[in-house]
Amino acid sequence: MLDGVSQRIGLDNGCFAVQRMTGNRVLTLVAIGWLFCSAAVSGAPLFESQQAIDVVIEAPIERLSRQRKNEPELPGKVIYVDASGTEQVLDVIVSTRGKSRLDICDRPPLRLEFDEDKTQGTLFEGQHKLKMVRQCLRSRPSRDWLYLELAVYRAYNVVTDFSFKVRALNATFTDTESRSKRGRAEPVFLIEDDDRMAERLNRHRIKPLTVQPEQMEPTQTAHNLLFQYLIGNTDFALKAGAIGDPCCHNGRVLTETGREQDWIIVPYDFDYAGILNTDYALPHEKLPIRQVSTRLYRGFCWLNDELEESIELFKQRREQIEAAFLPPELSKGKARRVKNYLERFYETINDPEELQQELFDKCRGPDSLPVGESPVSPDFEKKP
Numbered sequence: 001m002l003d004g005v006s007q008r009i010g011l012d013n014g015c016f017a018v019q020r021m022t023g024n025r026v027l028t029l030v031a032i033g034w035l036f037c038s039a040a041v042s043g044a045p046l047f048e049s050q051q052a053i054d055v056v057i058e059a060p061i062e063r064l065s066r067q068r069k070n071e072p073e074l075p076g077k078v079i080y081v082d083a084s085g086t087e088q089v090l091d092v093i094v095s096t097r098g099k100s101r102l103d104i105c106d107r108p109p110l111r112l113e114f115d116e117d118k119t120q121g122t123l124f125e126g127q128h129k130l131k132m133v134r135q136c137l138r139s140r141p142s143r144d145w146l147y148l149e150l151a152v153y154r155a156y157n158v159v160t161d162f163s164f165k166v167r168a169l170n171a172t173f174t175d176t177e178s179r180s181k182r183g184r185a186e187p188v189f190l191i192e193d194d195d196r197m198a199e200r201l202n203r204h205r206i207k208p209l210t211v212q213p214e215q216m217e218p219t220q221t222a223h224n225l226l227f228q229y230l231i232g233n234t235d236f237a238l239k240a241g242a243i244g245d246p247c248c249h250n251g252r253v254l255t256e257t258g259r260e261q262d263w264i265i266v267p268y269d270f271d272y273a274g275i276l277n278t279d280y281a282l283p284h285e286k287l288p289i290r291q292v293s294t295r296l297y298r299g300f301c302w303l304n305d306e307l308e309e310s311i312e313l314f315k316q317r318r319e320q321i322e323a324a325f326l327p328p329e330l331s332k333g334k335a336r337r338v339k340n341y342l343e344r345f346y347e348t349i350n351d352p353e354e355l356q357q358e359l360f361d362k363c364r365g366p367d368s369l370p371v372g373e374s375p376v377s378p379d380f381e382k383k384p
Contacts, residue, residue: 046123047165047192050154053123054170055080056183059094061175068096068108076176078112080123088122090114097131101271104280105136107186131191136271136278143187144334145276147327150189152231152270155324158317160223162201162254162264165192187329191268194252203254203264207246211239211253213302217262222306224251224267225299226314229359230321230345232274232295234283238265275325275341295345301363311349318346 059076076094081087093113102108110132119125135146156163167190172183198205221238228236237249247253251265272281274293281292289296299307314321322342326335348354 045125046127046190047167050168052168052170052187053080054172056172056174057094058174058176059092060177061173063177064094064096064110065106065108068102071096073113076112078114078124082123090119090122090124100280101136105134106138107134107136109133112190126196127193129193131193132188133191134188135186140331141279141334143329144331145271145278146187146189147329148276148325148334148338149270149273151325151327152273152275153189153191153268155231155321156227156267158320158324159227159313160220162220162223162266164197164266164268166190197252197266198254201254203256206253206255206263208253209240209246211247211263211265213239213300215261215263217264218303218306219309220264222299222303222310223313224265225297225303226307226310228267229295229297229299230275230314230342231270232277232293232341233270233272234287234289234292234296234298235269235272235281236267236298275338277337293341295348295358297359297362299359299363301365304360304363307359307363311355314349315346 056079057076058079060074064072064074073093073095076092078090078092079087091114095111095113096102096108097111098109112130112132114124114127114130116126116128119127133146133149136142150166150168153164153166157165169188169190170185171188172185174181174183192200194205216238224238228234235249236251237247238251239247241247241249248265250269251267254264254266256262270276271278272292274291274295277293283289283292283294283296287296322339325338325342330338348358
């Protein structure tokens with residue numbers, strides 16, 4: 001293929017994708033929402049499709065990694081091919097982000113900051129700041145963790161609209177300060193911006209220091225807590241953030257204007273969930289479990305009526321939930337373990353005696369654990 005030339009790639013469904021050569025990069029448009037079919041489309045918003053798209057990210061990648069703790073803000077570009085076959089180049093500011101993953105990961109998570117005025121008419125229209133999740137370690141298990149964390153977000157999308165949308169990218173990173181301009185390909189995903197998510201749901205985000213039980217919207221809170229049990233996650237708090245931070249630990253608080261109740265807490269950040277079972281994750285020392293793969297229900301007793309309704313919803317949507325958790329990119333061994341992990345959850349909620357024992361009898365009163373840093377397993381050794 002000649003430089004700067006686009007070509008059509010026919011697909012079995014009668015649609016076609018666009019492939020374009022630019023320098024030493026080949027960008028292929030494969031997103032279902034962006035395929036050219038008999039009814040042509042001009043392009044879909046970033047989070048409308050679940051199909052991965054190809055992008056090139058040009059930035060001082062190695063410097064970002066070296067200076068990760070300083071969270072440097074460095075110039076970069078996001079490059080992709082749009083539905084017309086035109087290469088789009090968007091200027092961005094790239095920075096590192098996160099807490100425990102900044103220490104743990106070989107590849108720190110990133111934040112992309114766009115100039116909204118310059119995104120009009122592009123896939124990234126209306127986007128300002130986007131979190132990017134990357135493969136943490138250079139290992140096959142770590143790639144499974146990435147795909148599974150993406151799957152967790154999508155599974156919660158099945159449960160409720162009050163959830164963050166995500167978009168998978170086939171990213172090629174090119175270091176602008178390296179002599180070699182050869183790119184490094186890796187799967188990543190983007191998380192919907194807090195404020196954009198709130199706008200989509202006709203709410204706005206607030207940052208209270210604490211959230212009292214009577215301020216929580218019961219139905220969505222029950223969904224959240226049952227989902228945390230499903231994925232084996234205890235690394236969250238619904239009433240407070242870490243010391244000095246607003247509420248909530250690994251959750252965003254949404255409200256309607258002027259309301260002091262029916263606040264909805266939207267969860268995020270699932271790398272400590274048992275369904276991922278990362279090498280570095282460890283439960284809080286005050287919890288009665290020794291490994292994150294052991295489920296522990298951390299719901300509130302006052303929500304038991306709503307919990308029953310949530311359980312019925314999870315049963316009704318079992319097929320869609322399980323499908324979301326089993327993307328084809330997972331290794332066979334991990335997919336098998338995930339399937340068994342989900343099966344065990346449904347065995348529990350379908351057995352009245354076990355359901356009473358594991359959820360209703362283990363509900364919490366008004367007191368909860370203090371929030372601190374997410375602990376790291378002492379057995380975890382980061383390989384050079």
